[in-house]
Amino acid sequence: MNFLVLFVFAFFMYGPLLNTFMLAFANKYQAPHVLPLSFGFTWWKNVFAQSDLLQAFVNSFLVAALSTFFSMVICLPAAYAIARYHFKGRNLFLFSFLLSNAFPKIGLYTAIGIIFYKMQLMGTLTGVVLINILNTMIFMIWIPTGAFQNVYRQQEEAARDVGAGPIRTFFTITFPSALPAIIVAAMYTFLGALDESQGTLLIGFPQIKTMATAMYGIILDQAPMVGAIFALLLVLPAVLILWLCYKFFGKKSFLQQLFIK
Amino acid sequence: MTVKLMIEDLSKKYENGDGIQDINLVVNSGEILTLLGPSGCGKSTLLRSIGGFERVTTGRILIAEKDVTKQPPEKRSTIMVFQGYNLWERMTVFENLEFGLKLRKVSKSERKQRIMEMLTMLGIEAMAAEYPQQLSGGQQQRVAIGRALVLRPEILLLDEPYSALDAKIRVQMREELKKIQRRLQITIIFVTHDQEEAMMLSTRIAVMKKGEIVQVGTPSEIYNDPKDIYVASFIGEMNFVTADTDRVAAFRPEDAHITSAQEAGENTYHGTVQQSTQMGHYSQLMVKLEEQTIVLFAEKDAFENYPEGTDIFFEVKKMQNFIKGVEK
Numbered sequence: 001m002n003f004l005v006l007f008v009f010a011f012f013m014y015g016p017l018l019n020t021f022m023l024a025f026a027n028k029y030q031a032p033h034v035l036p037l038s039f040g041f042t043w044w045k046n047v048f049a050q051s052d053l054l055q056a057f058v059n060s061f062l063v064a065a066l067s068t069f070f071s072m073v074i075c076l077p078a079a080y081a082i083a084r085y086h087f088k089g090r091n092l093f094l095f096s097f098l099l100s101n102a103f104p105k106i107g108l109y110t111a112i113g114i115i116f117y118k119m120q121l122m123g124t125l126t127g128v129v130l131i132n133i134l135n136t137m138i139f140m141i142w143i144p145t146g147a148f149q150n151v152y153r154q155q156e157e158a159a160r161d162v163g164a165g166p167i168r169t170f171f172t173i174t175f176p177s178a179l180p181a182i183i184v185a186a187m188y189t190f191l192g193a194l195d196e197s198q199g200t201l202l203i204g205f206p207q208i209k210t211m212a213t214a215m216y217g218i219i220l221d222q223a224p225m226v227g228a229i230f231a232l233l234l235v236l237p238a239v240l241i242l243w244l245c246y247k248f249f250g251k252k253s254f255l256q257q258l259f260i261k
Numbered sequence: 262m263t264v265k266l267m268i269e270d271l272s273k274k275y276e277n278g279d280g281i282q283d284i285n286l287v288v289n290s291g292e293i294l295t296l297l298g299p300s301g302c303g304k305s306t307l308l309r310s311i312g313g314f315e316r317v318t319t320g321r322i323l324i325a326e327k328d329v330t331k332q333p334p335e336k337r338s339t340i341m342v343f344q345g346y347n348l349w350e351r352m353t354v355f356e357n358l359e360f361g362l363k364l365r366k367v368s369k370s371e372r373k374q375r376i377m378e379m380l381t382m383l384g385i386e387a388m389a390a391e392y393p394q395q396l397s398g399g400q401q402q403r404v405a406i407g408r409a410l411v412l413r414p415e416i417l418l419l420d421e422p423y424s425a426l427d428a429k430i431r432v433q434m435r436e437e438l439k440k441i442q443r444r445l446q447i448t449i450i451f452v453t454h455d456q457e458e459a460m461m462l463s464t465r466i467a468v469m470k471k472g473e474i475v476q477v478g479t480p481s482e483i484y485n486d487p488k489d490i491y492v493a494s495f496i497g498e499m500n501f502v503t504a505d506t507d508r509v510a511a512f513r514p515e516d517a518h519i520t521s522a523q524e525a526g527e528n529t530y531h532g533t534v535q536q537s538t539q540m541g542h543y544s545q546l547m548v549k550l551e552e553q554t555i556v557l558f559a560e561k562d563a564f565e566n567y568p569e570g571t572d573i574f575f576e577v578k579k580m581q582n583f584i585k586g587v588e589k
Contacts, residue, residue, distance in 0.1 A: 152347065157347070162412060
């Protein structure tokens with residue numbers, strides 16, 4: 001019985017993945033057949049020959065990298081402030097980041113879209129990066145806030161005491177202690193931005209095309225093999241980054257980093 | 262004797278009304294001054310104000326005749342040893358000591374020499390490459406003191422540094438601190454709630470209560486001539502007996518000696534022994550008078566001669582009077 005449950009679960013979990021994998025390396029695939037008629041790299045060549053798809057690949061990483069970087073620049077000081085200063089409405093402020101994620105996204109984007117039109121940010125890289133930052137704020141605020149709270153204030157005071165200014169104190173004492181958590185937050189941000197399609201489509205289309213938004217077109221216009229290849233290309237960096245984090249922190253502390261105090 | 266620290270009319274008020282006020286204090290060079298008081302009396306706030314961690318509300322702080330009231334901790338020549346040591350976990354013992362020296366742009370060879378000298382003096386030179394978490398409480402304490410002393414501060418501030426140590430190591434660390442102080446002739450301000458620790462370490466003690474300094478004096482001044490009931494009861498054992506309606510008479514347990522009904526004089530009291538204990542090299546008798554119970558110290562065998570329930574006469578040789586109601 002247990003085995004059966006596990007089997008069903010595994011089937012649902014890995015079935016689509018296997019199918020995608022199979023499709024990506026199929027040369028020929030026709031409807032009544034369960035398995036492809038022949039395997040090979042034909043469609044890979046096809047994908048890499050389409051320059052706009054390649055451009056989407058580059059855009060994806062550009063958007064993800066920029067979003068992560070600016071999200072850190074904006075959110076880390078905020079996270080530090082929330083961790084250190086118990087101002088009025090602090091919890092409400094923290095909670096508000098959840099709210100933006102709780103709203104139906106498309107409604108939020110439409111409202112933002114109107115503002116972006118006025119500011120002429122539609123179809124620009126800046127606009128797309130901004131919309132991605134909005135999405136990732138929750139990770140970049142919540143996780144580092146927890147991490148900064150775990151650094152004792154007196155550790156910072158001790159550094160000030162021996163002669164370090166506030167900025168040096170932050171970078172020599174506070175930041176290194178919170179670094180593992182910040183890396184995890186950056187990872188979430190990066191992967192989240194890589195995956196984001198709704199906002200990017202609404203704000204960036206048609207000028208800025210990422211892999212995630214290109215998917216829509218591919219599903220409609222192209223062979224299923226192209227979609228599968230794209231899916232694999234999207235999964236690849238995620239797996240790579242997760243594996244790196246796993247290696248970097250070790251199993252135990254990596255899992256610990258996923259929880260906020 | 263030169264003045265190292267001068268505090269004038271200092272106050273620090275928190276939003277909730279707590280804090281310190283009307284603080285005037287002079288600390289001389291080479292002194293160990295203890296700020297003594299129960300928790301919440303403001304002694305830590307005062308120490309943190311001296312270190313630059315609290316923005317004071319009014320008043321001035323002068324270190325070596327220089328006004329430092331508005332300066333942040335990194336600009337002051339004071340170094341604090343924190344209650345929880347606060348060693349930096351990501352740095353080795355050596356790096357913990359080195360950080361401040363690097364900031365002071367001390368050359369690499371001199372840094373190494375000064376640090377090893379300090380670690381040797383503290384007996385932890387073998388732990389230079391270890392991380393703080395790997396050390397025992399006492400060793401961490403030494404590193405914390407080393408990290409402060411290696412920077413040769415004008416004033417060393419210690420915030421209840423021994424509270425996390427067990428009794429035996431605590432006594433040992435006190436001795437060590439005194440030795441170091443004698444050797445380096447450094448000025449120390451020490452915060453504690455432990456009156457025994459204060460008596461043992463201090464050149465002078467400042468007794469604090471509810472954000473104010475009640476009395477400043479040498480340990481023997483504070484012990485023999487306490488200013489009010491509060492100081493008298495906080496330092497050492499003190500017995501209070503009612504003198505008249507507004508005054509209370511007080512005496513130390515060792516200032517009374519057992520006598521007999523025949524020899525009863527002016528300051529002789531009569532009571533019943535309630536409890537009689539041998540404390541080692543002396544006996545402690547709890548005696549019930551008409552209204553109060555008081556404590557007497559007597560010679561080693563006294564507990565045998567005065568078992569519980571016996572009548573006892575004792576004469577007080579040194580008595581002090583205090584005004585009632587000083588302690589709110």
